[in-house]
Amino acid sequence: MFDIKRLTEKQVILLDGAMGTELFRAGLPPGHCPESWNEERPEEVAGIHRSYYEAGSLAVLTNSFGGNALKLAGYGLESRTFELNFKAAQLARSVCPEGRYVGGSIGPTGKFLKPVGDLTEDQLLEAFRPQVEGLAAGGVDFLLIETQYDLKEALLALRAAREACSLPVLVTMTFNLTRRGYYTIMGVSPETFIRTMEENTVEAFGANCTLSPADMIGLIIIMRSLSDGPLIAQANAGQPRVGPDGSTLYELGPDEYAGFIPELIEAGARVIGGCCGTSPEHIKKIAEKISAFFDKIN
Amino acid sequence: MKPEPNNHLQALSQAIVQGLVDEAGPLAEKAVAAGMKPLQVIEQACVPAIEEVGRLWEAGDYFLPELIAGAEAMKAAMTVLQEALKSSGQSLKSAGRVVIGTVEGDIHDIGKNLVASMLRASGFEVIDLGADVKVERFVETAEREKADIIALSALLTTTMLNQKRVVELLVSRGLKDKFKVMVGGAPVTEKFAREIGADGYGESAVQAVSVARSLLAGRGGNHD
Numbered sequence: 001m002f003d004i005k006r007l008t009e010k011q012v013i014l015l016d017g018a019m020g021t022e023l024f025r026a027g028l029p030p031g032h033c034p035e036s037w038n039e040e041r042p043e044e045v046a047g048i049h050r051s052y053y054e055a056g057s058l059a060v061l062t063n064s065f066g067g068n069a070l071k072l073a074g075y076g077l078e079s080r081t082f083e084l085n086f087k088a089a090q091l092a093r094s095v096c097p098e099g100r101y102v103g104g105s106i107g108p109t110g111k112f113l114k115p116v117g118d119l120t121e122d123q124l125l126e127a128f129r130p131q132v133e134g135l136a137a138g139g140v141d142f143l144l145i146e147t148q149y150d151l152k153e154a155l156l157a158l159r160a161a162r163e164a165c166s167l168p169v170l171v172t173m174t175f176n177l178t179r180r181g182y183y184t185i186m187g188v189s190p191e192t193f194i195r196t197m198e199e200n201t202v203e204a205f206g207a208n209c210t211l212s213p214a215d216m217i218g219l220i221i222i223m224r225s226l227s228d229g230p231l232i233a234q235a236n237a238g239q240p241r242v243g244p245d246g247s248t249l250y251e252l253g254p255d256e257y258a259g260f261i262p263e264l265i266e267a268g269a270r271v272i273g274g275c276c277g278t279s280p281e282h283i284k285k286i287a288e289k290i291s292a293f294f295d296k297i298n
Numbered sequence: 299m300k301p302e303p304n305n306h307l308q309a310l311s312q313a314i315v316q317g318l319v320d321e322a323g324p325l326a327e328k329a330v331a332a333g334m335k336p337l338q339v340i341e342q343a344c345v346p347a348i349e350e351v352g353r354l355w356e357a358g359d360y361f362l363p364e365l366i367a368g369a370e371a372m373k374a375a376m377t378v379l380q381e382a383l384k385s386s387g388q389s390l391k392s393a394g395r396v397v398i399g400t401v402e403g404d405i406h407d408i409g410k411n412l413v414a415s416m417l418r419a420s421g422f423e424v425i426d427l428g429a430d431v432k433v434e435r436f437v438e439t440a441e442r443e444k445a446d447i448i449a450l451s452a453l454l455t456t457t458m459l460n461q462k463r464v465v466e467l468l469v470s471r472g473l474k475d476k477f478k479v480m481v482g483g484a485p486v487t488e489k490f491a492r493e494i495g496a497d498g499y500g501e502s503a504v505q506a507v508s509v510a511r512s513l514l515a516g517r518g519g520n521h522d
Contacts, residue, residue: 024456030403031430074405074429110408115319116366180358187361210484240455240485242462242493248455248485276455276485 002101002141002168004203007058008230008270010298012290015103015234015273016052016060017283023048023063033075035067038087045088050095055280056287057273059101061144062088064135070109070119070127081130082137089138103170104135104143106157113152116186124153128160136165146172146234147209149184151196158200170271171197172208172232175219182219190219194226206232209275212239213252213260217267224268233269235260237277250277258285262293306332307343310375314347315354317367319374326378336382340390340421344379348372348419352504365412365503372419392423394514397440398449399427400483401460406453409483412503413449420507433463440477446514449506450496452483461486462494469495478513482506 007013023034026044037045045063052060067085069078077084085104092102109127113119135143143161148154154171161169173193175182182190197205205227207219216235223231237250237257257278264272272290274282306329313321329339351368354360360368383390396417400410407429414424425443427435440448448468452458461481468474480498481491491499498513500506 020454021456030457030460031405071405110406112408116363178358179356183358183361185362187363239487240458240490241487242459242490248458250455 002059002103004142004168004170004230004271008204011294012265012269013230013271014056014058014283014287014290015271016049016055016057017274017278017280018276019048019061019063019065019105021277022051022279033066033072033077035064035072035084035088036075036077038063038084038091042087042091046091046095049092051280052283053095053097053100055283057100057283059103059141060092060096061103061105061146061273062092062135062138062140063105064088064131065105065107065146067134068106068109068127068131070111070123071107082134085131085134086138087134089135089140093139101141102139104132104138104140104167106131106135106143106145106161107147108149108153113150121152121156124156125160128157129164132157132160132164136167140167142168142170142203144170144172146170148173149188150186151184151188151193155196155200158202168203170204170232171202172206172234174209175207176210177215177218182222190222191226194223194229198227198229204230204232204271206234206269206271208232208234208273209236211235213257213264217260217263220264220267220269230270231268232271232273233264233267234273234275235264236275237282240277252277254279254281254285257282258289261286261289265290265293306334307339310339310343311347311350314344314368314371314375315350317351317364317371319367319370322371323374323378326375330379330382336379336386337388337390340376340379344372344375345420348416352416352507355502355504362412366415369415369419373415376419376421390421393421394446394510395423395425395443396447396449396510397425397427397436397443397445398451399431399436400429400451400453401457401464402430402432403460404452404454404457405429406451406483409453409503410449410451413451413482413500413506416503416507417449417510420511422507422510433460433467436464437467437471437473441473445477447478447480447510449510450479450481452481452486455485458483458485458490461496465495480506480509480513 213235238252243249310325478497498509
């Protein structure tokens with residue numbers, strides 16, 4: 001059982017790093033549905049999970065970030081939502097070592113509710129429902145509703161999760177650092193986010209993507225001042241740039257990224273992982289920093 | 299309300315800034331019915347209003363919902379005013395013609411849609427090719443439609459390189475001087491834009507409008 005309270009009491013939960021870039025590195029063609037590889041190239045997906053476990057991740061996230069029915073519809077795969085998520089969960093489960101965990105990744109639909117977009121709440125709910133059911137049936141230990149920017153959408157995903165299973169649910173939203181502070185593109189503040197998460201008794205919550213580790217530390221300090229709950233922090237490896245060979249790379253390498261980890265823990269983060277631009281190598285370095293941190297204080 | 303022209307302009311301007319989509323059209327109609335020239339309404343109410351929306355967004359006071367509502371209200375007013383122009387035998391000169399899309403391999407269209415609606419609200423003609431658009435299709439559409447600008451969106455670090463491929467194709471076909479290329483999207487930076495040889499980069503949908511304007515400044519076809 002994935003008991004967040006117990007797991008974060010004396011240590012930090014280490015999640016994994018990026019999945020998308022690892023899939024592309026493994027040969028996923030641009031424009032191809034990442035979730036379809038759960039069926040077409042299961043050995044590649046399982047291999048990525050394995051490399052994160054070996055790097056020290058206590059939990060990895062399934063290859064199902066875009067696995068809601070609305071996003072899969074972009075590839076004509078909406079009718080396969082349950083199966084692709086079921087397979088995603090099974091794959092991670094199949095390589096999960098004893099005492100480690102599998103989290104079901106649930107990303108945003110990319111569409112907007114009325115009046116910004118043309119979706120109804122029911123349509124959103126129905127997009128998440130088969131995803132949650134597939135992940136739960138496939139054997140995940142918890143769900144991570146991640147990279148959300150609209151609180152309503154996050155809450156609908158949460159509702160789909162709570163109606164389908166009794167797994168612990170974690171939620172992250174993506175904040176930008178604006179001139180007035182940290183906000184999601186829809187204008188959700190850390191205050192509103194934290195209050196809503198606590199009202200809905202979400203097991204753990206926090207932020208991922210977009211922010212560099214330095215800006216993430218600033219956000220976690222604010223969140224810690226608002227809540228005693230287990231805070232999640234998954235920063236990007238800085239900004240992407242074009243490398244000498246013409247490929248894209250992120251500015252923060254494993255050592256540079258891991259250098260921010262002690263400060264991130266001190267700021268209050270209790271569930272830590274990577275986001276865009278992070279690799280198993282980043283996770284390995286982060287794991288070293290985390291154990292050094294706790295060796296020092298214990 | 300007194301039927302003074304300034305009241306109409308102010309009310310319309312406020313409706314756009316506040317994103318009152320249902321009120322902007324009727325208010326534009328009222329202004330025209332009161333005898334105001336459509337062009338005057340556009341220049342004195344609509345343009346300053348959408349610029350104010352942009353300013354509020356950049357200041358962090360407005361977010362996506364307010365920005366979209368402002369652009370929609372602007373669109374509603376412009377539809378009325380363009381109709382009024384047409385019936386008086388005039389037409390609004392386009393600010394420029396833009397072919398826009400999310401590059402190949404990338405199905406993300408939130409940012410691209412936002413840029414398209416802000417450009418439209420600001421008087422540009424926009425040809426939206428959607429998402430996952432092949433490199434050749436951008437170039438061929440731009441040629442066929444005699445576009446001024448090709449605007450490329452990418453959300454993924456793996457697909458942002460396709461922005462570079464569009465520039466390369468333009469160069470190889472000797473068309474680089476014919477079109478201005480502007481790029482944007484979450485992972486894209488000013489530096490990246492320079493590195494791949496794009497002409498402009500906008501950090502936000504609001505900036506995209508000013509970038510598009512400045513790229514076409516000094517060229518024919520601009521109504522400023």
